[in-house]
Amino acid sequence: MCGLIGVTGTVESAYEVYLGLMNLQHRGQDGAGILTTETRRGKEFHLQKGTGLVENVFSERSFKNLQGNAAIGHTRYATISRNDPNLLQPFLDYGLGLGLGHNGQVVNFYELRERLAGEGAGAIESDSDLMLKLLASYLADSEINAGSLFAAIKRCMGDLVGSYSVVGLLRDGAVFGFRDPNGIRPLVLGRKTNGDRAPVYALASETVALGFLGYDPMGEVAPGEAVFLDGKGGIIRETLHAESYSPCMFEWVYFARVESEFGGTSVYRARFKLGQILAEHLKDLKVQADVVIPVPETSRVSAVAIAECLGLPFRELLIKNRYVQRTFILEGQESRQEALRRKLYPIAEEIEGKRCLVVDDSIVRGNTAFQIVKLIRQAGAGEVTLVSSCPPICSPCYYGIDFPSAGELIAHNRSEKEIAGALGVDRVVFQTVEGLKAALEQPSLCTGCLTGQYPTDTGGAQVFEANRLRDRASPGHKRSRC
Numbered sequence: 001m002c003g004l005i006g007v008t009g010t011v012e013s014a015y016e017v018y019l020g021l022m023n024l025q026h027r028g029q030d031g032a033g034i035l036t037t038e039t040r041r042g043k044e045f046h047l048q049k050g051t052g053l054v055e056n057v058f059s060e061r062s063f064k065n066l067q068g069n070a071a072i073g074h075t076r077y078a079t080i081s082r083n084d085p086n087l088l089q090p091f092l093d094y095g096l097g098l099g100l101g102h103n104g105q106v107v108n109f110y111e112l113r114e115r116l117a118g119e120g121a122g123a124i125e126s127d128s129d130l131m132l133k134l135l136a137s138y139l140a141d142s143e144i145n146a147g148s149l150f151a152a153i154k155r156c157m158g159d160l161v162g163s164y165s166v167v168g169l170l171r172d173g174a175v176f177g178f179r180d181p182n183g184i185r186p187l188v189l190g191r192k193t194n195g196d197r198a199p200v201y202a203l204a205s206e207t208v209a210l211g212f213l214g215y216d217p218m219g220e221v222a223p224g225e226a227v228f229l230d231g232k233g234g235i236i237r238e239t240l241h242a243e244s245y246s247p248c249m250f251e252w253v254y255f256a257r258v259e260s261e262f263g264g265t266s267v268y269r270a271r272f273k274l275g276q277i278l279a280e281h282l283k284d285l286k287v288q289a290d291v292v293i294p295v296p297e298t299s300r301v302s303a304v305a306i307a308e309c310l311g312l313p314f315r316e317l318l319i320k321n322r323y324v325q326r327t328f329i330l331e332g333q334e335s336r337q338e339a340l341r342r343k344l345y346p347i348a349e350e351i352e353g354k355r356c357l358v359v360d361d362s363i364v365r366g367n368t369a370f371q372i373v374k375l376i377r378q379a380g381a382g383e384v385t386l387v388s389s390c391p392p393i394c395s396p397c398y399y400g401i402d403f404p405s406a407g408e409l410i411a412h413n414r415s416e417k418e419i420a421g422a423l424g425v426d427r428v429v430f431q432t433v434e435g436l437k438a439a440l441e442q443p444s445l446c447t448g449c450l451t452g453q454y455p456t457d458t459g460g461a462q463v464f465e466a467n468r469l470r471d472r473a474s475p476g477h478k479r480s481r482c
C-alpha cells in the first residue's frame with residue numbers, strides 16, 4: 001500500500017505534492033519521493049527520494065531544487081527491503097522523459113519480468129519498475145502525447161494482472177494517471193480554479209490530500225480509466241479497459257484516513273455504520289459488557305457507534321505512544337510483537353474487574369490482538385470480548401496488502417471459538433460479510449481475503465505466492481510491492 005499524488009499547472013506543484021504526501025503518510029512510512037519537471041529551463045527533471053517519513057526526507061532546501069510547474073510524489077509502504085533506497089519511487093526513465101509512482105501489486109510480475117528480460121529490458125527491481133519498462137516498450141520511439149500514451153497504457157492493461165493505481169509525469173509538464181480495470185486501488189481527481197486563470201488539476205490516492213490543498217473533488221478515476229492533465233488547464237479522460245468495480249474493502253475498514261471518501265461513502269460514515277451493525281449483532285448474541293474500549297486509532301469510530309447503540313460507556317483505556325510505528329508494517333514477527341508492547345499502555349485502574357468489549361478494526365495474524373488481550377488481562381479485566389469491525393480474514397491478498405499466506409491467518413480454517421481460544425478472550429465477535437457490504441454502501445467490492453473470490457484471474461497466484469515467499473527468504477533480494 002502506498003500513497004500517490006500528482007499536481008500540474010502551478011509553480012507551487014512541488015510544495016503542494018509535499019503537503020499532499022504529509023496527508024498520505026499513513027499509506028507508507030518507509031520512504032518518500034518527489035519528481036518535478038521544469039519546462040521553462042530546458043525541460044529538466046528534478047528528483048529527490050529518501051527513506052523515512054516525509055518530513056524527514058524533505059526540507060526547505062529541497063524546494064530550491066524541486067522547481068517546476070508539475071510534480072508527482074509517492075510514499076512507500078514496503079513489505080521487504082525497507083531501507084533499500086533503490087526501490088523508492090517515483091521511478092524515472094530520463095531518456096524516455098517519463099516518471100511514475102505506483103500503488104498496488106502486479107500478480108503476474110514474474111511472468112512479465114521474464115518476458116521483458118527476453119526483450120532486453122534489463123534488470124527489473126520491482127513491479128513499479130516493471131510498469132515503467134512495460135510502458136516504455138509500448139511507447140517505443142513514438143512521440144509522447146495523450147493519444148500515444150493512452151494507447152500504450154491500454155496495452156499495459158491488457159498485460160497486467162492485479163491492482164495498480166499509477167500517477168506519472170512527462171518531461172513537458174503533463175501529469176497522467178490510470179487505475180486498474182477493476183479499480184482495486186483508489187485514485188481520485190480534483191480541480192482548483194482561480195478567477196480567469198486556467199484550472200489546476202491534481203490526482204491523489206485519497207480525497208483528504210486534495211481537500212487539504214483546496215481542490216474541489218471531481219470524483220474518482222474509474223476502473224480502467226486514464227486521465228491526462230496537460231498542465232495548461234486541459235484534461236482528457238478515457239476508459240481504456242474496464243472489467244468490474246471492485247474497490248478494496250480494506251480502504252474503508254483500515255487503511256484510508258477517516259476524513260477521506262470513496263465511492264460516495266465517507267470512511268467515517270462506513271466505520272460508524274460498521275459499529276452500528278456490530279452492535280445489533282452483539283444484542284442478538286446477548287453479549288454483556290461494562291465498557292467499550294477502542295484499539296487506537298482506526299477502530300475508534302466503530303467503537304463509538306457500538307457504545308452509543310448499546311448504551312455503554314466508551315472509554316479510551318489503551319493509550320497509544322504516538323512515536324512508535326504502526327506494527328502492521330514492521331518486518332518480522334518478533335519486532336511486531338515487541339513494538340506493540342511498547343506502543344500501547346492500559347489504564348489498569350479503569351479496567352480492573354470490568355467486562356471489557358474491546359473493538360479492533362480487523363484481526364489478521366492475531367499477533368496484535370493477542371498482545372492487546374494480554375495487556376488487558378494483566379490490567380485485571382473481568383471478562384474480555386474482542387469485536388472485529390471486519391469479517392474474518394481467511395485468504396491472502398494478492399493486491400498489495402501484506403496479508404501472508406493463508407496458513408498464517410488466524411481465521412484460516414478456524415471457528416470463532418477456536419480463534420477466541422488462540423487469542424485468550426472469552427469470545428470473539430466478527431462483522432459479517434453482509435454487514436460489511438451494507439456499511440460500505442458500494443454496488444460491489446473486492447472481498448477476496450474474506451471470501452476467496454477475487455476480482456482478477458488468480459490462476460498464477462500459487463506461483464506468485466511461492467516466488468514471493470522464496471524472494472522474501474533470499475537475503476539479497478529487493479523485490480518490493482507498493
Ligand code: SF4
Pocket residue numbers: 184247248249250251396397398399400401446447448449450
Ligand atoms: S483481497 Fe482483501 S485486502 Fe486485498 S484488495 Fe481485496 S479486499 Fe483488499
